[in-house]
Amino acid sequence: MSSELYQQLLATTTGLLLLTAVLQVWGRSTVRAIGLLVIQGTALAGLVLTVGVQAGEAAAPLVAGLLFVVKALVMPWVMLRSARLIGVTRERSARLRPAVELIGAAGLTLLAYAVSGPILGDTTDPATRAVPVGVSLVLLGFWQLLIRGSAITQLVGFLMLDNGIAAISSLTSGGLPLVVELGATLDVLLVVLILGALVVRMQAEEGHIDISELRELHD
Amino acid sequence: MTALEVPTHLVDAGLIAQLLLGALAVLVAVAAPARLRSVLTGSVVVLAGIAAAVTGSAALVGAVGVGLQIPVVLPLAAPLEPLVLAPDRLGGLFMALAGVVVALAALFGIGYAHGPAASRTGWTAFSVFAVGMQLVPAATDAITFLLAWELMAGGSTALLLADHASREPVRRSTVWYSVMTHLSFLFLLAGFGVLAAASGGTSWASISGAALTGTPATTAFVLLVAGFATKAGLVPVHVWLPRAHPEAPSHMSAAMSAAMVKMGVYGLLLLTLRLLPTGPRWWSIVLIALGTVSALYGILQASVQADLKQLLAYSTTENLGLITTAIGVGLLLRDSGQPAVADVALVAALLLAVSHAAFKSVLFLGAGSVLQATGERDLDLLGGLAARMPWTSGAFGVGALGAAALPVTGGFVAEWVLLQALIHVGAQADRLLAIVIPITMGIVALTIGLGLLTFVKAYGIGFLARPRTPAAAQAHEAGPAMRSALVLGAVLVVGLGLAPGPLTQALAGAVSAGGVATFGVTGLSLEAVGVVLHPVALTLLAVAVLVPLVAVNAVLARRHPRRDVTLAWGCGGERTSPRMEYNATSYSEPLVRVFRGSLQASHVVDVVHHDQSPLLVEQMTYTQETGDVIEHRLYQPATRLAARIGDLARTVQNGSIHRYVGFSFAALVLVLVVVAL
Numbered sequence: 001m002s003s004e005l006y007q008q009l010l011a012t013t014t015g016l017l018l019l020t021a022v023l024q025v026w027g028r029s030t031v032r033a034i035g036l037l038v039i040q041g042t043a044l045a046g047l048v049l050t051v052g053v054q055a056g057e058a059a060a061p062l063v064a065g066l067l068f069v070v071k072a073l074v075m076p077w078v079m080l081r082s083a084r085l086i087g088v089t090r091e092r093s094a095r096l097r098p099a100v101e102l103i104g105a106a107g108l109t110l111l112a113y114a115v116s117g118p119i120l121g122d123t124t125d126p127a128t129r130a131v132p133v134g135v136s137l138v139l140l141g142f143w144q145l146l147i148r149g150s151a152i153t154q155l156v157g158f159l160m161l162d163n164g165i166a167a168i169s170s171l172t173s174g175g176l177p178l179v180v181e182l183g184a185t186l187d188v189l190l191v192v193l194i195l196g197a198l199v200v201r202m203q204a205e206e207g208h209i210d211i212s213e214l215r216e217l218h219d
Numbered sequence: 220m221t222a223l224e225v226p227t228h229l230v231d232a233g234l235i236a237q238l239l240l241g242a243l244a245v246l247v248a249v250a251a252p253a254r255l256r257s258v259l260t261g262s263v264v265v266l267a268g269i270a271a272a273v274t275g276s277a278a279l280v281g282a283v284g285v286g287l288q289i290p291v292v293l294p295l296a297a298p299l300e301p302l303v304l305a306p307d308r309l310g311g312l313f314m315a316l317a318g319v320v321v322a323l324a325a326l327f328g329i330g331y332a333h334g335p336a337a338s339r340t341g342w343t344a345f346s347v348f349a350v351g352m353q354l355v356p357a358a359t360d361a362i363t364f365l366l367a368w369e370l371m372a373g374g375s376t377a378l379l380l381a382d383h384a385s386r387e388p389v390r391r392s393t394v395w396y397s398v399m400t401h402l403s404f405l406f407l408l409a410g411f412g413v414l415a416a417a418s419g420g421t422s423w424a425s426i427s428g429a430a431l432t433g434t435p436a437t438t439a440f441v442l443l444v445a446g447f448a449t450k451a452g453l454v455p456v457h458v459w460l461p462r463a464h465p466e467a468p469s470h471m472s473a474a475m476s477a478a479m480v481k482m483g484v485y486g487l488l489l490l491t492l493r494l495l496p497t498g499p500r501w502w503s504i505v506l507i508a509l510g511t512v513s514a515l516y517g518i519l520q521a522s523v524q525a526d527l528k529q530l531l532a533y534s535t536t537e538n539l540g541l542i543t544t545a546i547g548v549g550l551l552l553r554d555s556g557q558p559a560v561a562d563v564a565l566v567a568a569l570l571l572a573v574s575h576a577a578f579k580s581v582l583f584l585g586a587g588s589v590l591q592a593t594g595e596r597d598l599d600l601l602g603g604l605a606a607r608m609p610w611t612s613g614a615f616g617v618g619a620l621g622a623a624a625l626p627v628t629g630g631f632v633a634e635w636v637l638l639q640a641l642i643h644v645g646a647q648a649d650r651l652l653a654i655v656i657p658i659t660m661g662i663v664a665l666t667i668g669l670g671l672l673t674f675v676k677a678y679g680i681g682f683l684a685r686p687r688t689p690a691a692a693q694a695h696e697a698g699p700a701m702r703s704a705l706v707l708g709a710v711l712v713v714g715l716g717l718a719p720g721p722l723t724q725a726l727a728g729a730v731s732a733g734g735v736a737t738f739g740v741t742g743l744s745l746e747a748v749g750v751v752l753h754p755v756a757l758t759l760l761a762v763a764v765l766v767p768l769v770a771v772n773a774v775l776a777r778r779h780p781r782r783d784v785t786l787a788w789g790c791g792g793e794r795t796s797p798r799m800e801y802n803a804t805s806y807s808e809p810l811v812r813v814f815r816g817s818l819q820a821s822h823v824v825d826v827v828h829h830d831q832s833p834l835l836v837e838q839m840t841y842t843q844e845t846g847d848v849i850e851h852r853l854y855q856p857a858t859r860l861a862a863r864i865g866d867l868a869r870t871v872q873n874g875s876i877h878r879y880v881g882f883s884f885a886a887l888v889l890v891l892v893v894v895a896l
Contacts, residue, residue, distance in 0.1 A: 095877075111891070115892060115894065117895070119895055139888070145880045145884075149877075
């Protein structure tokens, strides 16, 4: 792979990651959020493939394939199925005004770039220079967890956070070994499967899936 | 040292047999139909116990294998030394002890286990507990030790919970037990951590090879003693013991009280004799203080308990206290240039451990048999069982003799040896010895006296006289499996008492003590202090004295046959009714009066007057309650403090998930900013 192509691919995939993350914060439709997650999963798989091939990892296509299947196909499908089952397609309540949400997201992206510089130091490696995207993903995922009430969008935020971590680790270490990626991905898959079932159950028991109203267990 | 080689040594084969039998027991417990589960699983566990007894005995007399390396799937041992099971002589003793107790308890459990204790979970837990406990003394390094230790702790906790659905106290005592068990584990983990860090290895060989002194040694000593004392049920960390033992199924109580707490003793011996043998003098004083306080406090509480199993549990604290005292005295004397007497004290500690294992198994199993027959543990509600349950009461009687340290039992031999060691200390030159030894001797003597009183009460009130309740009156003898376990245990108690010589000699080898030999075939000679005990000869002598007395009595009885006498002014009334008998509370009342302060005794006399006249009394109720002063003064303030801190923490955690996420988020941002600055 030529250096130019590599940089192009890197820029495309990380750009897609950042774009989908910001778009997540904007908008209330659950189906759209899940759709964005599919794009994000695909971009992440592409990023891992790019970095892995560049670093000469033999298992890179395998890892990328695994990520694509789990993050862009299986998880969104499970979440979409849960959402369809309970008939919730829009976020019901707003915790903050949309403008505040977007300003917060912008501020966090800036923060990610601001703190990543000193941490990474001077570097010319294009992959390392893209690390702030991963940090933004983590912070935006957290932001999503904070500002959203519905269990499904919470899950979306959690997955975004996980995507961010995966992106950082892939960018800094030049591709992760298959066993580590396998462990981390399957963990998250388990969480999604369990929560997918739990959401359906919540709707059946409580009539809503707003986690901020779940106060029964607070003692 | 590979796991796959065919073992050619008895010890290795025995270890493999124990592991396989343990796995088989779990398999059978899960797969066998409910009808056969107790018989099949119980039998396999009995076999595992016997395997441990054989392996341990072989190791005790000096057999060594090449060691059994634990194949670890996870890279657990990668940075450390290999995990190897290979019991030394001391470990062999404790493995054999655990094995015999497990075999007896499992045999008893075949007939006794019912309900939740006989469930899949119940028997699985018992099997895991048994094998874990048997392997604790086989460990040759800290990791293996802690692994086996946790198997033992986990299995016992699960089985303790057996009856949780039907009885509330079970839940509470399990909470206490798990907290204290975890505390013990944490202390051990920290202690071994200190040792490993200071010596650069986790195996016993590398720790003892480093000959640690100074701060690391002292820190490790304090932490490990705290951990082992918690498991051994010593004061002030005994609080789990009088709760857990009564609530566990009785075969489990027996295994816990007779064998599991001994692992604490094994730990103390391992620590002071092998890992850190050159500690300063105050270490032994700490052990003596722990031991004497536990012994006295334990027997004092035991003597006023009316609950049979609680009485036995407190008596365990007493016995473990005596063992710890003996270890402390042994170490102190080794340090004071009196190795010969020190050896006798250490042998006494092991003898006390062995004899306590034997008689406490019998006592707890007997209590289980009583519980099954009557549904009662309260001595005030029992009585008259000797006629209705002859096997049980016979065995319990032998066990009580052992616990009271009366002759022809192992208990007598053990306490005799301890007293011999204390008496023969040459304390003239050493001021510390001149103070410590007489005080210790006084406390040991008082403990032995109170022990006698306690077990006269346990047997006399529970088994003799007339039944105090219909439940006691309708008691029936236990089934064959339970009976045989009881009889075997009683035979062991008497066997240890009649032929202590060979065992004592083997025990002396375990702590590399000289000056102990057999006298004749069965007798015991403490050459170090120049005394001899020959129980068989003593017994023959006693019989020779008794036979003429009995004969004369019999002749007299025939000459003057007994006449039925009616009460002169009894108006046809009976001489005694069960309500007029002494019961457990009234028997110990004088003692409660003397030790009112430390027993926190309070009593209420409730008088109900007749409707017609205040001068006529219709009913009187006397209620006496005793408390655990250490629990009130030490644990309750601590738990109250923890609760208050918890309340404060509740203002931070209000149940809102968003708030928690917010905390993590704020922390993350803060860390990022701090790192970046």
